[in-house]
Amino acid sequence: MNVTPLRRAPPDRCSPRLLALATLLALGARAAAAAAAPPGAPAPTGPGAEEERPPLLQLPGGVRPVRYALDLEVVPAREDGIRGRAEIAVVLERPLARIWLHARDLAVSEVTVEQAGGERVPGRLTQVHPSGVARLDLPRAVGPGPATIRLAWSAPWGPTGAGSFRAREGDDLYASTQFEAVEARRAFPCFDEPRFKTPFEVTLTVPAGLVAISNAPERGSEPAAGGLRRVRYSATRPIPTYLVFWTVGPYDVVDAPAPPNEIRRTPLPVRYVVPRRRAADVAFAREAGQALLPELERWFGTPFPYPKLDHIALPGFPLAMENPGAISYVESALLFDARRQGPDERRWIADTMAHEMSHHWFGDLVTLPWWTEIWLNESFAQWMGTRAVQRWQPSWGADVAAVRGTTRAMRQDELAATRAILKPLARIEEVEGQFDAMSYQKGAALLGMIERWVGEVPFRDGVRRYLAAHEDGTGSTDALLAEISAAAGRDVAGPFRTFLSQPGVPRVEAAVACEASGARVRLRQARALPRGSAVPAGGAWRIPVCLRYEAAGAVRERCTLLEEAEGTLALPEGCPAWLMPDAGAAGYYAWALPPADLARLRARGLARLGTLERLSFARAVAAAARAGALPYADAMDALTALARDPRPEVAAAPIEALEHAHDWLVAPADRPAVEAVARRLYRPVLARLGWSARPGESGAVRDLRGRVVRLLAVTGRDPGVRREAARRGAAYAGMADGKLHPEAVDPELVAIALAVAVQDLGRPAFDAVLARARSASDLATRERLLPALAAADDPDLARRFAAVVAGDELPLLERVGAVLDLHAVRGDPAFAARRLALLAENVDAWAAGLPPFMAARLPAIASGACSGEDAARVEALFAGRAAALPGVEPMVARAVEQIRLCAAGREADAGPASAWFARAAARDAPVRRGTPR
Ligand SMILES: [Zn+2]
Incomplete structure (x- = not known):
């Protein structure tokens, strides 16, 4: 999975203060863990003892699924959800009258268990815990030996991005699934743990005119009553429940088979599946897919492990997910329109595709045994994704983005509220917290460190041996490290473990x-x-x-x-x-x-x-x-010298420190000195770069231009830059003719140009931006427009933005994203307070409407704050909301600690910062004379 946020964290705005939802994350909630129910799978203390206690963490032994046949009726227009029938072939290891499994909020109408050659025994299924732990009771014991569990049920639609859910795009309805980590149980009764890998044979009954896709290739279809069509799919290779997938909707489908290569002797059926009328926007994804898939096959030394691959852009979906043979993507991670989007977004698509395809080997073919080891999946996909994109397009800066990712991970890992990568789960509610910077960026950095130490070939050979030894089954951290150690001829496991089993940098x-x-x-x-x-x-x-x-x-x-x-x-x-x-x-x-x-x-x-x-x-x-x-002065001397660096990635390095000094460190009366230094350092940069990208210019240069314009406009208060930004923003938003004009501003500058237009031109600009956001048909455009509304200084306009956020005219995920992105617009105390206020006003509605993994990350919205009072406010806001936001405690702990540490740093640095900027600005005095502020 790629826990992309509502929108990705722009790679350059990467201080934890500016992180988007997804990279913000969990550690273990110790207090909550202490109070939690006992973990599952205890050693039985007497006959039948383990059957009595609900296994809230892991299922007990005694029964093992070996094959599922799922027969589902998925009609997006139906309000009450999906209907299903299942046959689950299991092996009972001993006679059982009670079978524990998972079913969450399902209305189960039939349950029987039939032993091979025996009669069908009717049973009763009872959900015993909100997390979906369920009990199947039989009037008498069945087993040992093979048996079949048959069930019929209906499942309501889940929140977008969790379980079986719907999304609307214009007048079109799409139905789809997202099951990682523990959401398959919302759609069908199952043994919902990654160690249970079985073939799945899926049949979907869907409206005849809609496209239906599942993990495996279609085997055949026939008409069904009521204008429906029954589509049968081949059985999958063994997969766990969290990787099962289907989607139904009015998609457009683009065929683009991958030709054979020296590793794969036959073509692979590949399709790009997109919301209606968006087929033109997959041109870049096709190019990336054609290049990256063979790159991965060569590295792994084996062909893509599944018989077909669909890349699917799901409307309204906030993630990317490696369902074998059917990868689902947030629209912005697959669709690209060169007129509206920049190289940064193009690289993001390549990164995400490479990440999700890598999972087909690492995660899908060889699966983690339990969620504690999720780093195995994510670190590897993250590391491999970077590597593949770097090899394909060395100038795109995938390696730079990875170093920035490591920096983000280190900022989290400095906290008391971080976690060890291999921290055991105490409660299943903590599972979403595992998808954090530790599992992704820290783990990827560790793999890179080990590879550099042992050498590329031994590292690769160790991974290949691990995959070969565990294919279609599960692998563990121990097994992987043992194979790399063997291939490298030295103990890799020992050093590696010191980074995996303890927190910190x-x-x-x-x-x-x-x-x-x-x-x-x-x-x-x-x-x-x-x-x-x-x-x-x-x-x-x-x-x-x-x-x-x-x-x-x-x-x-x-x-x-x-x-x-x-x-x-x-x-x-x-x-x-x-x-x-x-x-x-x-x-690391x-x-x-x-x-x-x-x-x-x-x-x-x-x-x-x-x-x-x-x-x-x-x-x-x-x-x-x-x-x-x-000392602060030495650090600033060293950092600001980098502004002259010939490499754009490095030249951007001082910007965050300037913004922080302006917004939080110096007294308001001393801000002009910071503004003067920002202008002195970066006006020459903008003069060199100009306002528009030149043909063939690198993504890094374009990215630097975006950051410099933002710095000069917001932190530098540069009147000339603000005038030009507002002019271009007004043109983009069509203030004159009511039409969107993507050609008026480079994609990297749109957000800041719109924000300055709203600030400096007021209501007419606000109205134009809002009107374009309402009518924009693509997420990439709405993502640029909405946060600009938040930039308004005018209290009336701020109230109107608050009403947009609280209203339901625009999708919930995008409204929450706009609040998060307030930071991309301005990070000063007034705006931090505004973010907190919007969070406080909406937290309950958002908690109810967001998928659990996103709801738990809501405290991240507060992370830009930097005072003791703000820390206390955040604590108070979430106190008592843990029940409504499962897994939120560690996120609150982290947000609060970050705010407190920021406040402590402010106290120490405020004086030295004022002194340093006063000196630096004075050095600049001759240049500044005569320059209007
Ligand atoms: Zn992933």
Whole structure:
């Protein structure tokens, strides 16, 4: 799954303050866990004991499903949901009169159990817990041996994105499913755990004119009564319930079979399935799919494991999901319109497609045994997706996006409220919290670190051996690490485990000692903690550390395994000119140098580092400042020097620090100094870039342009930039002619241009933007328009935006997204307060209407705040709402801790920030003279 938010986090606005819903996440709720019901699968204490206690976490042993036949009537226009019949072939390991399974909010009308060669025994199915744990009671024991459970039921539509649900696009209705993690039980009775992999034979009865798709290829169809059609699908390879999928709707279908290659000898049927009239928008996805699938097949060394592949853009769907043979996507992760969208969104599509296709090997073919190990699925797909896109389009910056993802993960992992990747689940309600930056970005970074340490080929061979050994079954962390260790000829599992089984980011301090006897680097490790953290120091990792340095006339790399609190590494070439402790930016650690070594690196080494390494430099400087280990002034000197960097990715690195200083650190009276520094640093950049992309310009340049315009317009209060932004925003929104004009602004600049137009031109701009949002037929356009409405300073317009958010004219997911995106528009205290107020006003309605995994992430909306009072407000808001928002406690803990840490950093940095900007602005005085504010 790719837990994309309502909208993806723009890769560059990646501080945790600006994170979109999805990357915000969970840790374990200790208090709640202590109070939770006992986990399932206890050792029986006496005959029948395990049959008595509802297994709230995992099902007990005794019965194992081996095959499902699902016969479902899916009619999108029907208000009351779907109807189904199932035959579940099971093996009873002993005589049982009670079978535990899952069924959530289903109206079950028939239940029988029939032993092979025996009679049908009628039973009764009772749901015993809101999470869907159910009990099938029989009048007498059945088994041991094979048996068939037959059921008939109806299931109401679930919330969009959970279970069996509907979405509306214009006048069209689509019915679809999303079952990860524990939502299959909302659609059919089942043994809803990933370790149970069986073939599924699905039959769908649907309106005759609609397209119907499931995991397996269609085997045949025939007309059915009432204008319906019965479509039969082949049996799948063994899959778990969370990967079962179907969708029914008025889709357009584009055939694009994948030709054979040196790994796959036959063509693979591939189709792009899109909402009606959007077929033209799959051109880019086709190109990406054609390139990325063979890339994956070559790496894995085996053909795509399933007999067909459909890529499906689901209207109203907020995720992307790796259902074998039928990947479902949020519309923005598959459809691309070059007139309205930018390279950033194009790369996002490629990333997502590569991620979901990778899952077909890692997750689908070999599945996690239990949700504790979800990192196996997600880290690997994340790492592999980046790798495949990087290989296909090296200039698109997939590697840069991955480094930024690691930075985000580290920001979360510094918190007390983070979690170990392998933290056991205490309650099933915690499962959604597993889909977080730990499972995705941290795990992906760890895989990259290990690959760099052991080498590409041994790493790949270990993964191939693991997949071959467990295909169509389940694999575990232990099994994977054992195979990589075997292929690499060294113990990978030991070091890796220190990162998987404990939370936190290690900090590696490196210091060069040059003596007559030679040069040595002394390494020390400790847990990286921000100022104000309540986490006790401690933690010990076994860390593959790779150093970059220049010695004896060449830039070199040397790696070691830091296994103790301290270690040394000899540099045989003699005293280095400079040293940087994170070669390739592949380490999952924060790093630090003594002042003299840092100064040498800045003066002599930075220009010799790669782009990713310079980003690692910026991250290390920011982390050291956050920890209080580097004075604010030194950090700002080092960061702002990067604004002149020739690589656009690096030149953008200081922007977040400028915005934060302006919005939160300096007193309002001192803001003009920050504004002046922002203008001095980035006006020349915008002058060089211009307002429009040039043909062939890279995505990174376009991305930098977007960030610079935003910085100059919002933080820099640059009058010329604001005038031009407002002019273009007004043209885009069609203030003159009532029509949308995508050609008026580059896609990267639309959001900020519209926001400035709404702020500076007021009501007419607001009305135009709202009118275009109401009539826009595509999500990409609405995503740009809606947040701009939030930018209004005028209290009347702010009230109208609040009414749009609370109303039901636009889809709920998009309204919540607009509130989240308020940050993309402006991050100052007034807007943080507005976000909090909107959250408080709407939290109950949203809790009721959002799918559970999104509802649990609502506290993320508060994460841009930065004061003790705000932290208390967020705590109070969610106190008492845990029952309505299952899994919310860890998200609240994280949001509150982030706000408190931000407040602590403010207290420490406010004075030094005012002083630094006053000095920096004074240096700028001759330039500024005569420049209107
Ligand atoms: Zn995934």
